[in-house]
Every structure is written in C-alpha cells, then in structure tokens.
Amino acid sequence: MDNENLRSVGCDEYEDWTRRRFLMQSSRSTLSTVATPAWLPRVVLSGAENSRDTLVVVFLRGAMDSLYTIPPHGDPNYYAPNLRDPTLRIPPPGDPGGATDLDGFFGLAPQMSALLPAYQSGQLLVVHAAGSPDPSRSHFDAFSNMEYGTPLQTSDLYSGWLARHLQMVPSATGAALRAVALSDLIPKTLAEAPATLPIADPAGFGFPGRAIHATERREALQLSYSSADDPLPAAAQSTLDTIDLLGTIDFQNYAPVGGAAYPETPFGNSFKSVAAMVKADIGLEAAMLERGGWDTHSDQVGPIQTLMTDLSNAMAAFHVDMQNFMNRLTLVVMTEFGRRADSNGSAGTDHGHGSAMMVMGGNIDGGRVLANWTDGALLHPDLLYQGDSLDVTTDYRDIVAEILQNRLENPSMSDVFPNYTPTFQGITI
Amino acid sequence: MLRGRQDKDNIHNEWCFFLEPAILFYYACTLAVGQGLLSNWEIAMLQLDNRILSRVRLRGRQSGSSASLSRRQFLAGGAAGLAAFGVIADRAHARGLRTRLNRQKKALRFSPRAVALDPNILALIDRATFGFSQATYDEVFAIGQDNWIEEQLDWGLIDDSVLDTMLTAYPTLMMSSQEIYAAYQMNQDVPQFDLWYATLLRFVHSKRQLHGRMVEFWTDHFNVDIQDGLEWAFKTADDRDVIQTYALTTFPQLLNASARSAAMLWYLDNYTNQVGHAQENYAREVMELHTMGVDGGYSQADVEEVARCLTGWTIRNQPNFGEFVYVPQFHDTGSKTVLGNDIPARTAAAGEQDGQDVLDILATHPSTAGFISRKLCVHFLGYDPPEDIVESVKATYLSTGGDIKAMLRVILNAPVLTNLATPKFKRPMHLVVSLLRATDATITDPLGPLYMALLMGHFPFYWPTPDGYPDKLESWATSALPRWQWCTWLFDGSLAQYVDVDPDALIAAEGGNAPGEQANAINRILTGGRFPPSDVAILQDFYDNAIDNDQFAIWDTFGLAASLPSYQWY
Numbered sequence: 001m002d003n004e005n006l007r008s009v010g011c012d013e014y015e016d017w018t019r020r021r022f023l024m025q026s027s028r029s030t031l032s033t034v035a036t037p038a039w040l041p042r043v044v045l046s047g048a049e050n051s052r053d054t055l056v057v058v059f060l061r062g063a064m065d066s067l068y069t070i071p072p073h074g075d076p077n078y079y080a081p082n083l084r085d086p087t088l089r090i091p092p093p094g095d096p097g098g099a100t101d102l103d104g105f106f107g108l109a110p111q112m113s114a115l116l117p118a119y120q121s122g123q124l125l126v127v128h129a130a131g132s133p134d135p136s137r138s139h140f141d142a143f144s145n146m147e148y149g150t151p152l153q154t155s156d157l158y159s160g161w162l163a164r165h166l167q168m169v170p171s172a173t174g175a176a177l178r179a180v181a182l183s184d185l186i187p188k189t190l191a192e193a194p195a196t197l198p199i200a201d202p203a204g205f206g207f208p209g210r211a212i213h214a215t216e217r218r219e220a221l222q223l224s225y226s227s228a229d230d231p232l233p234a235a236a237q238s239t240l241d242t243i244d245l246l247g248t249i250d251f252q253n254y255a256p257v258g259g260a261a262y263p264e265t266p267f268g269n270s271f272k273s274v275a276a277m278v279k280a281d282i283g284l285e286a287a288m289l290e291r292g293g294w295d296t297h298s299d300q301v302g303p304i305q306t307l308m309t310d311l312s313n314a315m316a317a318f319h320v321d322m323q324n325f326m327n328r329l330t331l332v333v334m335t336e337f338g339r340r341a342d343s344n345g346s347a348g349t350d351h352g353h354g355s356a357m358m359v360m361g362g363n364i365d366g367g368r369v370l371a372n373w374t375d376g377a378l379l380h381p382d383l384l385y386q387g388d389s390l391d392v393t394t395d396y397r398d399i400v401a402e403i404l405q406n407r408l409e410n411p412s413m414s415d416v417f418p419n420y421t422p423t424f425q426g427i428t429i
Numbered sequence: 430m431l432r433g434r435q436d437k438d439n440i441h442n443e444w445c446f447f448l449e450p451a452i453l454f455y456y457a458c459t460l461a462v463g464q465g466l467l468s469n470w471e472i473a474m475l476q477l478d479n480r481i482l483s484r485v486r487l488r489g490r491q492s493g494s495s496a497s498l499s500r501r502q503f504l505a506g507g508a509a510g511l512a513a514f515g516v517i518a519d520r521a522h523a524r525g526l527r528t529r530l531n532r533q534k535k536a537l538r539f540s541p542r543a544v545a546l547d548p549n550i551l552a553l554i555d556r557a558t559f560g561f562s563q564a565t566y567d568e569v570f571a572i573g574q575d576n577w578i579e580e581q582l583d584w585g586l587i588d589d590s591v592l593d594t595m596l597t598a599y600p601t602l603m604m605s606s607q608e609i610y611a612a613y614q615m616n617q618d619v620p621q622f623d624l625w626y627a628t629l630l631r632f633v634h635s636k637r638q639l640h641g642r643m644v645e646f647w648t649d650h651f652n653v654d655i656q657d658g659l660e661w662a663f664k665t666a667d668d669r670d671v672i673q674t675y676a677l678t679t680f681p682q683l684l685n686a687s688a689r690s691a692a693m694l695w696y697l698d699n700y701t702n703q704v705g706h707a708q709e710n711y712a713r714e715v716m717e718l719h720t721m722g723v724d725g726g727y728s729q730a731d732v733e734e735v736a737r738c739l740t741g742w743t744i745r746n747q748p749n750f751g752e753f754v755y756v757p758q759f760h761d762t763g764s765k766t767v768l769g770n771d772i773p774a775r776t777a778a779a780g781e782q783d784g785q786d787v788l789d790i791l792a793t794h795p796s797t798a799g800f801i802s803r804k805l806c807v808h809f810l811g812y813d814p815p816e817d818i819v820e821s822v823k824a825t826y827l828s829t830g831g832d833i834k835a836m837l838r839v840i841l842n843a844p845v846l847t848n849l850a851t852p853k854f855k856r857p858m859h860l861v862v863s864l865l866r867a868t869d870a871t872i873t874d875p876l877g878p879l880y881m882a883l884l885m886g887h888f889p890f891y892w893p894t895p896d897g898y899p900d901k902l903e904s905w906a907t908s909a910l911p912r913w914q915w916c917t918w919l920f921d922g923s924l925a926q927y928v929d930v931d932p933d934a935l936i937a938a939e940g941g942n943a944p945g946e947q948a949n950a951i952n953r954i955l956t957g958g959r960f961p962p963s964d965v966a967i968l969q970d971f972y973d974n975a976i977d978n979d980q981f982a983i984w985d986t987f988g989l990a991a992s993l994p995s996y997q998w999y
Contacts, residue, residue: 144893156723158894185886197908198886205910209917209988213975217989220971221913224964228994229852231906236994239909 051172053330053361053407054278056318057162057189057288059147060311060335062295063139065349066356067341067379067390069112069308070126070369073098074105077379084343087301102126105376106369111308114316118360122367123319123326125427127357129371129378130394131337135386137351139295142336146396147188149417157418161397162286163193164416165404171195175283176241182270182289189288196286197242202273203251207243249280260321263313267291271314275321278329285408294335298346319360326362330407333358334396340388341379352389357399363407363429370394370425398422546957550574552846554957555999556809557581558638560855560863561957565638578841581639582834584677592634599623601665606691606751610662617661624655624665626875628889632862633872643676643833644668645858646808647683648890649897651719653692655890660692663751664890667692680801680831681792684719688788689753691744697895700743702736704761712736714895716791725796731768737761738772738783755781768794798826802836809840811851812902818845852998854902857885860912863999864919864991867955870930877927881918884911906997916991920984932987947972947983951990960995967993 071090072078078089090109091098099107100116106128108115118124134151136142145151149161159167162179171178178195181187186198199205207214218240225236254276262268262275267289274287291311296304315331322329338355360366372393374383385391401422404410413422550569554561557578569577580587596602601609601620609620632641651672655664667690675683687693688711694700697711712735716727741760745752757777764774765783772786791797802822806814822836829835839845855863861882865872872878882888886905892898899905918924920932936942941950948969952960960968968990975982990996 158896185883197910208910208914209921209923210981210985212979213971213982213985216971216974217917217985220967220989221992224967224993224995225909227963229998231903232909232994232997235906236909239913242908243910 052169052285052409053328053363053403054284055162055286055403055408056274056278056329056331057286058311058315058331058333059187059189059288059290060294060307060333061139061143061290061292062335063142063337063339063351064294064335064355065296065300065304065339066128066335066354067339068300068304068349069109070102070128070356071099071107071109072105072128072371072373072379073101073107075373075377075379077377077381080379083341083379084349085347087347088343088349103369105373106371108312109305109308111305112312114309114312115358118316118319119367121319123360123362123364124315125359125364125366126369127359127371127394127399127425127427128369129354129373129390129392130357130399131335131353131355131392131396133392133395135353137337137353139336143188146334146336148191149397150419151395151397153419155418158188159192160187160189161400161416162189162288163191163196165408165410166193166196166285168412168415169408169410171283171285173283175285176238176245177282177284179286179288180274180277180284182273182287187288187290190286193286195238197239199242199246202246202249202277205243205246245282246277249276249282251276256317256321258320258323260317260319261313262317262321263310265310265314267310268314268317271318272321275318278322278325296339296348297344297350298348300343300348315358315360328362330359330361330364330403332360332400332403338390341384341390342388353385354390354392357394357396359399359403359427361407365427365429370427394425395420395422398425399427402427549843549847551957551959552850553578553841553843556846556850557642557841558866559632559641559859560866560999561955562866562869563954563957564869565866566957574843578639578838581637582677582837584637584640587636589636592631592636595630595634596627599627602627602669604665605749606663606666607749609665610659610750613662620665621655621661622876624668625879625889628668629858629862629875629879630872632858633865633870639837640673640676642808643837644672646805647672647676649892649900650804651683651687651693652892652895652897653696653890654893656893657696659695660890663690663692663695666690666751668890677833677837679829679833680797680826681788683833684715684792685785685788687719688715688742688784691751691753694742694744694753699739702740702742703759704737704740707733707736707740707761709733709736712739715787718895718897720791720800721794721796722800725794725800727768734765734767734772735787737763737765738767738787741777741780742784755784792831795823795827798823798831801831802826805836806840807900809837810845810849811853812900813851815849818849854905855997855999856898856900856905857882857887857912858889859999860885860997861915864916864955864996865928868919868930868932868935868987870919870928872928874927877924878915881911881915881924884914886911912997913992916996917985917988919991920987921981922984932984935987936983941983945969945973947986948990951987955990955996960990960993964990964993964995 067078067084068088068090073090073092077083079092083089090107093099093101093107097110100110100113101107102119106126115124119126132142132146132151134142134145136145145153147160148155148157149164150157166178176195177197179190179193180196180202181190181198182202183198183200186193186196190196207218209217221236222240225233227233228236251273254272256262256272256275262272270289274289277284277287291307293303293307311333315333318331319326334357335355338352339349340352342349344350374393377383378391378393381387383391397417397420401413401417402424404416405413405424406428410416414420546566547570550566551561553569553574554565558565572580601613601623604612604620613619632645635641648668653660653664653667655661671683671686671690671692675686693711697714698708699711702708702711709732713732716725716732716735717723721727741756741758743754743756743759744750745754757780760777760780760783762774762777762780765772767787768790770786770790772783775782799819803814803819806819806822810818818840822839825832825835825839861878864870865878879888883891887898919928919930935954936947936950939950939954941947948965949958951968952958952965968986971989972982972986975985979985
C-alpha cells in the first residue's frame with residue numbers, strides 16, 4: 001500500500017530519484033563481467049542450506065478485476081451486450097486493443113502481456129475463478145479471513161497462514177531474518193511469524209543516526225541489551241543481525257541479470273529488493289509485497305492499466321532476473337476478492353467474489369490456465385455467484401497448501417489452514 | 430390508520446439513515462448481498478497508510494550510508510535535498526537542521542539535584558502518567574501523592590488551558606458526527622488527523638495525566654477502528670462523548686455510553702441488528718471483550734439472546750445523524766433469557782428496555798467485575814498482577830457499583846505501587862510520549878512523532894480487530910530498530926521540523942556540563958535518576974570517548990540513553 005504513495009507525493013522528485021539510482025546502477029552494470037557481482041554479500045552464511053523454496057507472496061489490495069486483467073474471451077457471455085460496459089472488457093485476440101491469447105479461451109489484457117514469456121516458459125500458472133470462498137464483500141473482513149486463513153469460519157485465530165507455516169518449519173540455517181514484509185507494518189498474513197520484520201525499504205534498514213561514533217553507540221547498545229530482561233536481548237540481537245545482514249547487500253548497486261528491467265516504481269523497487277535478498281542467500285524463506293489501488297469503483301480503465309503495467313513488468317523482470325534461482329523459488333499472487341461481472345454507473349466495477357491468482361516458479365506446472373469454468377460459460381447469468389459475480393471455483397487455500405507442502409516441506413496443512421482439507425490441484429511439479 | 434401513518438413518518442424521520450447510499454452499501458455487504466455502491470471512503474481506507482506517509486518528511490539518516498538513498502530519506506526533501514546528504518558533513522548538516530526556538534525557556538530550568546528523588550513519587554508517576562518529567566515530579570512533590578491522586582481523579586477541575594489553546598487548532602474535535610459527516614465527506618482526512626494530533630498532544634501536554642492513561646485504557650477496551658467505514662465521521666464523538674467523558678465515572682455508565690455510540694454500533698454492526706436478521710457481532714463482543722471475558726460463563730445461546738435483546742438499537746439519520754436511536758419496528762418482541770435471567774416479552778415501543786436489561790445484567794455480573802479489575806491491574810501494575818490486589822479491586826467494583834475512581838484508589842495506593850508493581854514494556858505511543866515529556870519538547874507538528882509510533886506498529890484508533898492493541902510484552906518487544914530510530918533521531922536533529930528538543934540546553938540546565946557529569950544529568954532528565962549504574966557507566970564512557978572529536982557528542986549520548994533497555998520499561 002505504500003507503493004502508490006510516492007507517486008502522489010511528488011512525481012518529479014520521484015522520477016529524479018529513480019533516474020539517479022538507475023543511472024548509478026547502469027554505470028555499474030557495464031562492469032558486470034566481473035565474476036562476483038559487487039553487490040553480493042561480503043559474508044557468507046555458514047550452516048546448512050535451505051532445501052525449501054523461498055516463497056514470495058504478492059497481495060493485490062482492493063480486489064482485482066480478473067475479468068479485465070485476465071479476460072475469459074472464450075466465454076460467450078463475456079461479450080454479452082448487457083454484461084458490462086464495453087470499455088471494461090478486453091476485445092477478443094486479434095481485435096484492436098484485443099487480449100493477448102493464452103490458451104484459446106483466456107487471455108491477458110494488453111498491459112499484462114509482459115507476462116507472456118514467463119507463461120510460455122511454463123513457469124507461470126494462472127488460476128482463474130479463484131480466491132477465498134468467504135462471502136464477505138468488505139475489504140476489511142476479507143483481508144482477515146484470507147490472511148488469517150480462516151474463510152467461512154468464526155475464528156479467534158490472529159496469526160497469519162504464512163506465519164503458522166514458519167512457526168511449524170524451523171529455519172534450516174538459523175537465519176536472523178526468516179521472512180520480511182516490504183511494508184511499514186506486519187501484514188496479517190505474517191502476523192506472529194518468527195524472525196520476521198516489516199521492512200519497507202531494506203536498503204534503509206541501517207543503524208540510525210550520525211555516522212560519527214556509530215560503531216561506539218552500537219557497541220554500547222549491544223553491551224546494555226545483552227544483560228537486559230528477556231526478551232530484549234534476543235530482540236536487540238535479531239535487530240542488529242538483520243542490520244548486519246541487510247548491510248551486506250548493496251541494494252543501490254544491485255544489478256539484475258538477463259536484461260531484466262524492474263519498473264521504476266516503488267513496487268518495482270520492492271521486487272528488486274526481494275531479488276537481491278534471495279540471491280544473497282541470507283536464509284530468507286518468505287517475502288511479502290503489497291500493491292494497493294485495485295478498488296476500481298469508478299473510471300476504472302486508466303488506473304487499472306497503470307496497475308497492470310506495474311504488476312506485469314515487475315513480475316516479468318523478476319522472472320528474468322531470477323532465472324537461475326527459479327528452482328528454489330515460488331511466487332504467488334492473490335487478492336481479497338474479485339469485482340462484479342457487471343459494471344456500475346461510474347465506469348467502474350463494484351465488489352464481487354471470485355478473482356484470479358497467479359503462481360510462478362521453476363517447479364510450477366505453468367504455461368496454462370487452471371480454472372473450473374463450468375461448461376465454458378461460468379459467466380452465464382445462472383452460474384454467477386449471487387447472480388452478479390464470478391464464482392470461486394478454486395479455493396486459494398488449495399493453491400497455497402500445495403505450495404507449502406510440496407515446495408516448502410510443510411508437514412501439516414491442518415495447522416496452517418484449520419478446519420479445512422485442501423484439494424491439491426497438481427500445480428507443482 | 431392514523432397510527433400506522435405516524436409510524437411511517439417516524440421511520441422516515443428517524444431511520445431513513447438506511448437509505449443513505451454509503452450506509453446501504455455497508456448494510457448490503459453485511460448481509461452479503463453486495464449492492465456494491467461506489468464509496469470514496471472505502472478507497473480512502475485502503476490508502477490510509479499512504480495518506481499518513483505522504484505527509485511525513487523525515488530526515489532520518491543511517492550511519493555509514495550517506496550515499497544510500499532510502500525511501501524516507503527521499504521523502505525528506507526529494508532528490509535535491511538528498512544530494513546534500515552526501516556532501517555535507519554530519520555535524521554541519523545537523524546543526525543546520527536544528528531550530529532552537531525555545532532554548533531560553535529551557536535555560537530557566539536550572540535546578541541540579543543532589544538528593545535522590547522519592548521512589549514512591551517516581552513509582553506513582555510511572556504508572557499514573559505517560560512518563561516521568563521533572564515538572565510532573567515537582568507537582569506531586571508539592572502537594573503529596575494522595576492529594577495529587579485525588580486531584581487527578583477529579584480531572585475536570587484541573588486547569589488544562591495550555592493544552593486547550595493548542596487544541597483550538599483542530600475544530601472538528603468539538604463537532605458532532607452529523608457536522609463532521611456533512612462537512613468532510615470530501616476531506617475525510619481532516620477529522621481523523623485532528624483526532625490523531627489531539628491525542629498525541631493530550632498525552633504529552635495534558636495536566637490530566639491519569640485521565641489520559643484511562644482514556645488510553647478504555648480506547649483499547651472499547652476498541653473502534655477508525656479505518657472502518659464511517660468511523661472517520663463517528664470516532665471523534667465516541668472519543669469525546671464516551672471515552673473521555675466517562676473514563677473516570679463508573680463502568681456501567683461507560684458501558685451504557687459505548688453501547689449507544691454510533692462508532693460502536695457501526696464497528697460491531699449492531700446498527701443492522703433486526704428481528705429476523707439478528708446480528709450477533711456486538712452481542713458476542715460486549716460479553717467477550719467488554720464485560721465478562723471469554724471465560725466469563727456465557728454460552729452461544731446467551732449470545733443469540735443478547736442479540737435479540739439488542740435488535741433495533743441503531744444509528745439515527747435525520748436529524749442528528751450519528752446519534753443513537755431505538756427503532757421499535759426492528760425489535761424482536763418475544764421473551765428472552767440472558768444468563769439465566771428472564772427478560773419478559775415487551776411491546777416494540779418498550780423494547781429498548783431489553784437491551785438496557787442486558788447491559789445492567791452484564792455490568793453487575795461478578796465475571797465483569799473480575800475481568801475489568803484484572804485488566805486494570807495489568808494496565809497499571811504489571812503483566813501478572815498479584816491475585817490479592819485483583820481480588821481487592823474486584824471487591825471494590827462490586828461494592829461501589831463499578832466506581833472507577835474507587836478501583837484506582839486501590840491500585841495506585843503507594844505500598845502497592847512501590848512493592849507490587851512490576852516493570853512493563855512501553856508500548857510505542859508510550860515510548861514516544863514519555864520521551865517528549867521528559868525532554869520538555871515543543872511539538873511543532875504532531876505528525877512526526879505519530880509517524881514514528883506508526884513505524885513501531887502503534888497508532889491511535891488504528892487497531893483493526895475489536896480486542897484493541899495488545900498489552901503484552903511479546904507483542905511489542907520485537908524489532909528494536911524503529912525504537913532506536915525514534916530515540917536517536919529526536920536528539921540529532923533528524924526530526925527538527927516536527928519537534929524542537931535542545932539537548933545542549935537540557936544538559937546545561939541540569940548541570941551536566943561539568944566533566945564526568947553528562948551521564949548523570951541525562952539520567953536525571955530522562956528517568957529521575959534511575960538508570961542502573963552499569964548504564965550510567967556505559968553512557969559516560971561513550972560520551973568521554975566521543976567528545977574528543979565530536980562537539981555534538983551530547984546529542985548522541987541522549988539518543989543512546991533513550992535507546993537503552995532501561996528506558997523501554999516503566
């Protein structure tokens with residue numbers, strides 16, 4: 001949610017800033033024939049390696065309109081005259097402004113087409129008519145249900161599903177930072193997660209204050225905290241370790257490979273920071289990124305095109321940049337619910353139900369769209385959820401659980417998702 | 430016929446509230462039929478963090494990374510300002526930042542103390558205020574602890590004109606929900622920021638410190654999330670007319686006010702609670718969180734019966750939008766049984782009494798007395814308060830009808846505080862406020878300190894779930910970095926555009942310029958002289974080594990002192 005912010009603060013300043021950073025970076029990358037990239041850590045972690053995938057969770061806040069971003073152009077109802085405002089659906093492939101076809105039935109909105117190479121490589125899976133089965137159309141409740149992993153339940157569980165996974169599976173490396181949220185506060189998905197910090201800007205996670213005598217201040221703190229009452233010694237040590245850990249990574253000079261170009265946006269920079277942390281092999285097991293702004297109630301087209309460009313370019317860059325790490329990496333994209341099949345009177349769409357997910361990784365059976373699209377006509381009025389919205393035919397827990405069990409070695413789904421037995425969809429290889 | 434006509438008019442006048450698009454939308458969502466009407470505030474909700482962040486310009490810097498441009502550094506002034514970070518030397522830059530508007534004011538405070546402060550007074554200040562300051566100590570010392578407690582309990586009589594003058598900058602504080610809703614639909618930030626700013630200023634500057642500590646307590650107890658729907662319009666009145674007004678009255682009065690507050694009716698959905706469509710959210714939480722506690726001895730059947738009793742308790746539309754109204758047409762007129770008490774069938778017109786009966790039953794229930802007493806003891810005495818004190822507070826609750834002042838007299842009793850209270854970890858707002866109080870800081874823009882609390886995960890009226898911000902050690906003792914940032918940046922000039930603190934003047938006024946006296950002086954300023962000797966030694970050692978080549982070493986010594994574990998506890 002931080003991500004739109006900088007643009008609205010002062011775009012000129014922002015552009016200058018990113019330009020400077022990228023100039024610095026590109027001048028650096030001309031030297032990239034050096035065997036060891038300069039930004040790599042100066043220290044190497046000892047101990048065992050994680051055999052588990054690092055999981056990157058991208059939460060699209062505001063409820064993404066999957067009928068616009070990933071149009072089901074093969075469903076005849078999609079183009080029915082009364083379904084929605086023609087400007088709020090994507091024309092068929094081949095038409096002007098038409099969808100980029102994926103499988104003859106589903107396509108990508110033009111601004112999402114940067115994802116096509118990843119899809120064609122077989123490492124990107126699209127799951128349509130997916131999401132949380134909870135009927136709530138309140139963002140507020142939907143976040144809670146989805147992130148705590150308790151849709152359709154009355155629950156007093158206030159830990160996130162990803163947090164519970166981390167609690168159950170000990171770190172193989174004893175890492176100081178097992179999970180990170182690229183935000184100011186811990187999102188509910190990671191609530192109560194061990195060795196997890198909210199770090200909006202990993203490059204800025206440094207010891208505060210004036211440089212002069214910083215070492216001495218730090219030593220003084222370490223000395224005092226070492227004899228403090230619990231849990232302060234451990235908390236301080238973990239903070240200092242994380243400062244050290246992230247301090248070994250030169251985020252500013254991080255050079256993506258393969259010609260990958262992250263969007264020059266806060267969201268793109270967050271992705272780049274995650275890439276740097278994963279490559280630096282610091283024992284990170286999970287990262288969570290958030291992109292807000294998907295609550296497109298009015299004049300949807302402009303804002304959602306910007307969002308799609310940002311999302312798809314960031315994911316595409318990540319896919320290229322992380323190519324040599326894809327075998328140990330899974331990325332999952334989710335949103336709290338979808339939007340209604342019909343449009344409203346404000347050239348926008350209101351709160352609906354089913355949306356879509358995306359999963360990317362070297363061990364993901366991608367290059368296809370997974371969807372239980374009844375009779376090829378899930379948008380038929382009789383099949384709409386509560387008569388107005390795309391249904392949820394794949395529970396997000398089925399997707400997440402399969403990743404956690406097969407790629408992150410979690411032994412017990414019933415603890416991650418209480419009172420639910422996931423049905424694996426065969427998404428992992 | 431005539432009768433029916435009147436009813437219809439009443440309906441129109443009193444609760445056509447439900448026809449408001451925004452309300453209708455939420456109502457529809459609650460019933461999961463999803464009308465999905467456009468609502469600006471919903472979009473706003475998702476961008477709230479941004480709205481806070483977008484106003485913040487922090488000059489926080491990281492050591493050894495002058496070339497690294499963090500987001501916050503970027504925010505500090507854009508690329509041009511950042512270029513300066515790389516080329517201007519630390520001290521010159523910080524000196525340039527610093528404004529010294531109130532140096533002279535501070536200099537008047539010269540009163541080095543050779544005698545240790547009274548530990549009983551310090552213990553009282555720790556618990557009954559938002560942190561030690563010499564001014565508060567002098568206040569208590571002048572009239573004695575018992576008189577001071579009585580003065581604090583009779584908070585309405587305390588002259589708070591200095592604060593009141595500050596608060597005149599925030600006109601929405603005195604507005605009704607209707608006035609706020611009418612005036613700020615397009616500027617929903619305004620009432621929220623007014624309330625956030627006022628909350629910080631009250632905690633820091635109010636002479637009614639014990640009242641403030643109780644407002645903090647009841648705000649969490651009767652949690653309302655300002656991000657939720659129409660709370661941007663409702664929370665101001667809830668804070669003023671419920672939490673502040675009844676914070677030091679009796680618990681039953683407070684409970685009654687909260688149950689009829691639009692903010693609570695909205696937040697826990699009772700405004701939609703109607704016969705045939707019972708809404709159990711408030712009914713459950715009023716027992717679980719507000720009165721009896723989760724193990725207080727109620728059943729699911731009780732929840733359902735309480736919900737039936739509270740049908741028709743909703744929010745008025747016109748006139749006086751945002752006030753409580755009982756709508757007879759929504760009420761379930763059947764008989765009910767709540768916690769073994771029979772509630773007779775009543776006419777719709779008389780049905781409001783059902784809800785009142787419920788509140789009366791809950792307010793006088795022994796489980797409630799025990800639950801509130803324990804929570805109060807945890808708030809003031811420690812995470813695991815002694816059982817006999819809890820029992821004694823509970824007995825006071827039962828014998829006085831939940832008189833909050835009477836309970837506080839038991840808790841704030843000097844031997845109890847001095848002998849039985851155990852250290853608590855400052856929650857972020859507490860850390861922020863206590864440091865501002867100890868250093869007699871001048872807040873020029875409350876957003877800076879509030880934002881630092883937000884970075885630590887704490888912000889007024891911002892907790893989403895009805896349980897309120899946690900009061901547990903493990904919830905807060907996680908990353909130390911944002912704490913160290915706040916404590917460091919306050920003194921090194923990084924927050925100069927928000928807060929004016931003058932470490933040099935503070936140290937001079939405390940007689941800390943003599944060789945070897947810096948740590949002692951800082952210790953007196955921040956804690957009344959209670960850092961352990963080992964910490965004092967660490968501080969003095971740091972200062973003595975740093976001053977050789979750093980004429981501003983005292984700034985960092987202050988920052989270091991506030992960052993120490995000792996200052997994180999109270």
